[in-house]
Amino acid sequence: MKGTVHYEVRGNIALMTVDNPPVNPLSSGVRQGLADGIDAALADDKVQAIVLTGAGRAFIAGADISEFGGQSQGPSLHDCLNRMDNSKKPIVAAINGTAFGGGLEVALCCHYRVIAPGAPVGLPEVKLGLLPGAGGTQRLPRLIGAEKALEFILSGDPIPGPQAKALGIADEVAEGDIVEAGIAFAQKVVAEGSRVRRIRDETSVIEKDRDNPEIFANARKNAARRMRKRFAPEMIIQCVEAAVNVGDFDAGMKVEQECFAKCLNHPQREALIHIFFSEREVAKIPDVPRDTPTKDIQRAGVIGCGTMGGGISMSFLNVGIPVTVLELDQSALDRGMGVIKRNYDIQVQRGRMSAEEVDHRMSLLTGTTNYEDLGTADVIIEAVYENIDVKVETFKKMESVAKPGAILASNTSGLDVDKMAQATSRPESVIGLHFFSPANVMRLLEVVRGSKTSKETIATSMKLGRTLNKIAVLSGNAPGFIGNRMLGGYTRQAGEIILQGATPYQVDNVLLDFGMPMGPFQMNDLVGLDLGWRARKLSGVKPEDVPITARVADKLCELERFGQKSNRGYYIYPEGSRAGQPDPEVVEMVEQTSAELGITRREISNDEVLKRCLYPLINEGARILEDGIAIRPCDIDIVYINGYGFPEVTGGPMFWADKQGLDNILADIKKFAEEYGDAAWKPAPLLERLVKEGKNFASLQG
Numbered sequence: 001m002k003g004t005v006h007y008e009v010r011g012n013i014a015l016m017t018v019d020n021p022p023v024n025p026l027s028s029g030v031r032q033g034l035a036d037g038i039d040a041a042l043a044d045d046k047v048q049a050i051v052l053t054g055a056g057r058a059f060i061a062g063a064d065i066s067e068f069g070g071q072s073q074g075p076s077l078h079d080c081l082n083r084m085d086n087s088k089k090p091i092v093a094a095i096n097g098t099a100f101g102g103g104l105e106v107a108l109c110c111h112y113r114v115i116a117p118g119a120p121v122g123l124p125e126v127k128l129g130l131l132p133g134a135g136g137t138q139r140l141p142r143l144i145g146a147e148k149a150l151e152f153i154l155s156g157d158p159i160p161g162p163q164a165k166a167l168g169i170a171d172e173v174a175e176g177d178i179v180e181a182g183i184a185f186a187q188k189v190v191a192e193g194s195r196v197r198r199i200r201d202e203t204s205v206i207e208k209d210r211d212n213p214e215i216f217a218n219a220r221k222n223a224a225r226r227m228r229k230r231f232a233p234e235m236i237i238q239c240v241e242a243a244v245n246v247g248d249f250d251a252g253m254k255v256e257q258e259c260f261a262k263c264l265n266h267p268q269r270e271a272l273i274h275i276f277f278s279e280r281e282v283a284k285i286p287d288v289p290r291d292t293p294t295k296d297i298q299r300a301g302v303i304g305c306g307t308m309g310g311g312i313s314m315s316f317l318n319v320g321i322p323v324t325v326l327e328l329d330q331s332a333l334d335r336g337m338g339v340i341k342r343n344y345d346i347q348v349q350r351g352r353m354s355a356e357e358v359d360h361r362m363s364l365l366t367g368t369t370n371y372e373d374l375g376t377a378d379v380i381i382e383a384v385y386e387n388i389d390v391k392v393e394t395f396k397k398m399e400s401v402a403k404p405g406a407i408l409a410s411n412t413s414g415l416d417v418d419k420m421a422q423a424t425s426r427p428e429s430v431i432g433l434h435f436f437s438p439a440n441v442m443r444l445l446e447v448v449r450g451s452k453t454s455k456e457t458i459a460t461s462m463k464l465g466r467t468l469n470k471i472a473v474l475s476g477n478a479p480g481f482i483g484n485r486m487l488g489g490y491t492r493q494a495g496e497i498i499l500q501g502a503t504p505y506q507v508d509n510v511l512l513d514f515g516m517p518m519g520p521f522q523m524n525d526l527v528g529l530d531l532g533w534r535a536r537k538l539s540g541v542k543p544e545d546v547p548i549t550a551r552v553a554d555k556l557c558e559l560e561r562f563g564q565k566s567n568r569g570y571y572i573y574p575e576g577s578r579a580g581q582p583d584p585e586v587v588e589m590v591e592q593t594s595a596e597l598g599i600t601r602r603e604i605s606n607d608e609v610l611k612r613c614l615y616p617l618i619n620e621g622a623r624i625l626e627d628g629i630a631i632r633p634c635d636i637d638i639v640y641i642n643g644y645g646f647p648e649v650t651g652g653p654m655f656w657a658d659k660q661g662l663d664n665i666l667a668d669i670k671k672f673a674e675e676y677g678d679a680a681w682k683p684a685p686l687l688e689r690l691v692k693e694g695k696n697f698a699s700l701q702g
């Protein structure tokens with residue numbers, strides 16, 4: 001059995017300490033220790049109260065996920081909680097550190113809770129496609145009310161000790177030694193008559209919620225907006241509804257167990273747990289040992305204060321790292337810094353930040369038009385125009401002022417990092433740091449290693465990603481890296497599909513229904529149709545040489561329909577609205593373009609739309625793995641979920657492909673190759689090999 005619970009008696013108090021490093025999960029040995037400890041304390045007449053705490057930095061960090069779906073040993077968690085519920089002696093949880101999931105549910109089953117100020121508590125199960133299955137959905141509403149309980153459980157986010165006390169989860173915030181505080185609290189309870197306060201028996205709070213159905217209607221509305229396509233949120237709401245409306249605790253627990261079983265058997269659970277482990281796996285670089293030395297990043301320099309440069313600067317400011325941002329002239333600098341200040345002011349207006357916090361962050365920002373002012377930075381990131389010649393010249397200037405050992409980074413979304421490195425005498429210090437827009441919001445950071453990038457530079461960059469609260473994924477240096485290299489086939493197929501018979505709105509709706517945050521044509525409108533159109537104009541591309549998939553977009557631009565920025569693109573945007581409305585004129589334009597190209601339109605099923613848009617991602621993902629651009633399939637999954645909005649509930653494109661069956665995908669790709677030509681639909685050799693060997697992408701994880 002894994003883990004243990006130490007038992008000792010201090011005077012008239014039994015102290016139980018969970019010890020299952022590093023985070024004290026509820027493994028089989030811990031559950032056995034809890035059961036044995038409660039039994040021992042109840043059988044000892046000298047013991048008048050029990051204190052439960054954790055060893056190290058955690059109280060109990062939740063269930064042992066590695067035991068999910070396996071054969072369980074020893075008593076179940078419910079057996080342990082029943083012993084605690086039936087205890088005639090008061091039990092005090094001394095929450096010394098992390099109390100997540102089942103750990104917090106154990107604390108809620110205790111009669112009282114004392115918490116350290118820095119101890120985070122939370123019920124994160126929703127993020128794994130699950131719900132609190134050990135009474136959390138029944139006890140918490142009885143303690144703090146249904147509305148607050150739903151907000152807490154549906155967010156899955158942790159809160160610190162003082163906030164837990166304010167919310168009503170904890171009885172006392174204890175400074176100093178938490179064990180001594182827990183024992184003192186237990187002695188106080190004994191002195192006052194040893195009252196056992198079982199949350200399961202509390203009814204006064206939930207009785208007030210019974211006549212307020214809006215609580216649950218609002219929870220459903222918010223869940224639909226914030227967690228599209230998620231299965232677990234509705235199950236959670238049903239459980240809390242049962243706590244309020246059924247009233248009887250045991251009947252509510254039955255509902256909780258039924259809903260938990262539905263979540264456990266739902267495919268989303270496996271997909272979300274895959275993402276949970278993948279976010280940790282992507283930090284491991286096989287040829288960069290964990291003990292590789294890293295540089296201390298205390299100051300950053302950013303070249304460019306436009307949309308990307310400003311967002312990158314905010315990413316550093318948000319974690320307290322001073323930034324010097326450079327622009328070519330004072331007017332551009334003033335404009336960019338003004339945008340940063342306005343972005344922060346909006347957060348103040350929304351109640352997410354105080355004016356004092358804004359002042360502090362802005363005090364860390366220095367603007368300049370002089371490259372020499374970047375000389376104290378530990379990392380310098382260029383965020384200039386996406387042109388290789390411009391970036392090479394920028395790197396020459398960066399190197400001329402950068403101090404020895406400074407990291408020189410490019411925010412390029414797909415250009416050659418090695419070519420930039422060659423412009424310097426220190427290619428070992430050059431790396432790609434591809435932030436995603438808006439850089440201060442998006443979680444993904446694509447870290448791109450060049451052929452001569454040192455292990456120290458890679459390790460420092462991956463660590464920097466964590467410091468900036470990003471998920472850093474390492475990519476090899478190839479056009480488009482991981483994400484944008486895969487994206488080409490997706491967008492190209494969408495463009496071809498509308499010429500062959502679908503409408504932009506059918507394509508978008510199919511992908512929205514799949515779970516994407518927006519369809520490809522909505523995305524085009526958001527980014528701006530004029531970007532590609534103007535680039536083609538500047539390059540002197542003749543109309544007849546424009547790719548057929550860009551013909552409709554160029555026609556829209558000729559009518560000054562650039563997308564959201566002009567309130568008209570593929571969609572019509574009423575003034576001030578980001579919600580686009582379909583336009584019959586665009587459908588006519590698409591049909592006219594098909595006729596001009598000699599394409600006979602036909603009805604295209606939603607199933608074909610989905611496969612033709614998504615299968616190129618899978619096919620190119622296989623090539624990226626074979627070329628060594630991505631280390632593992634899960635690296636691609638994390639990139640696409642966090643950078644491109646691929647729905648989390650699918651587990652990412654490569655995980656999703658495994659669930660569809662690689663043999664089925666390969667058969668469809670070969671069919672599309674026969675229908676539409678071999679060039680775009682040539683199967684990746686790795687995909688063919690895996691199918692031949694009866695394997696899947698998961699088999700490559702190692």
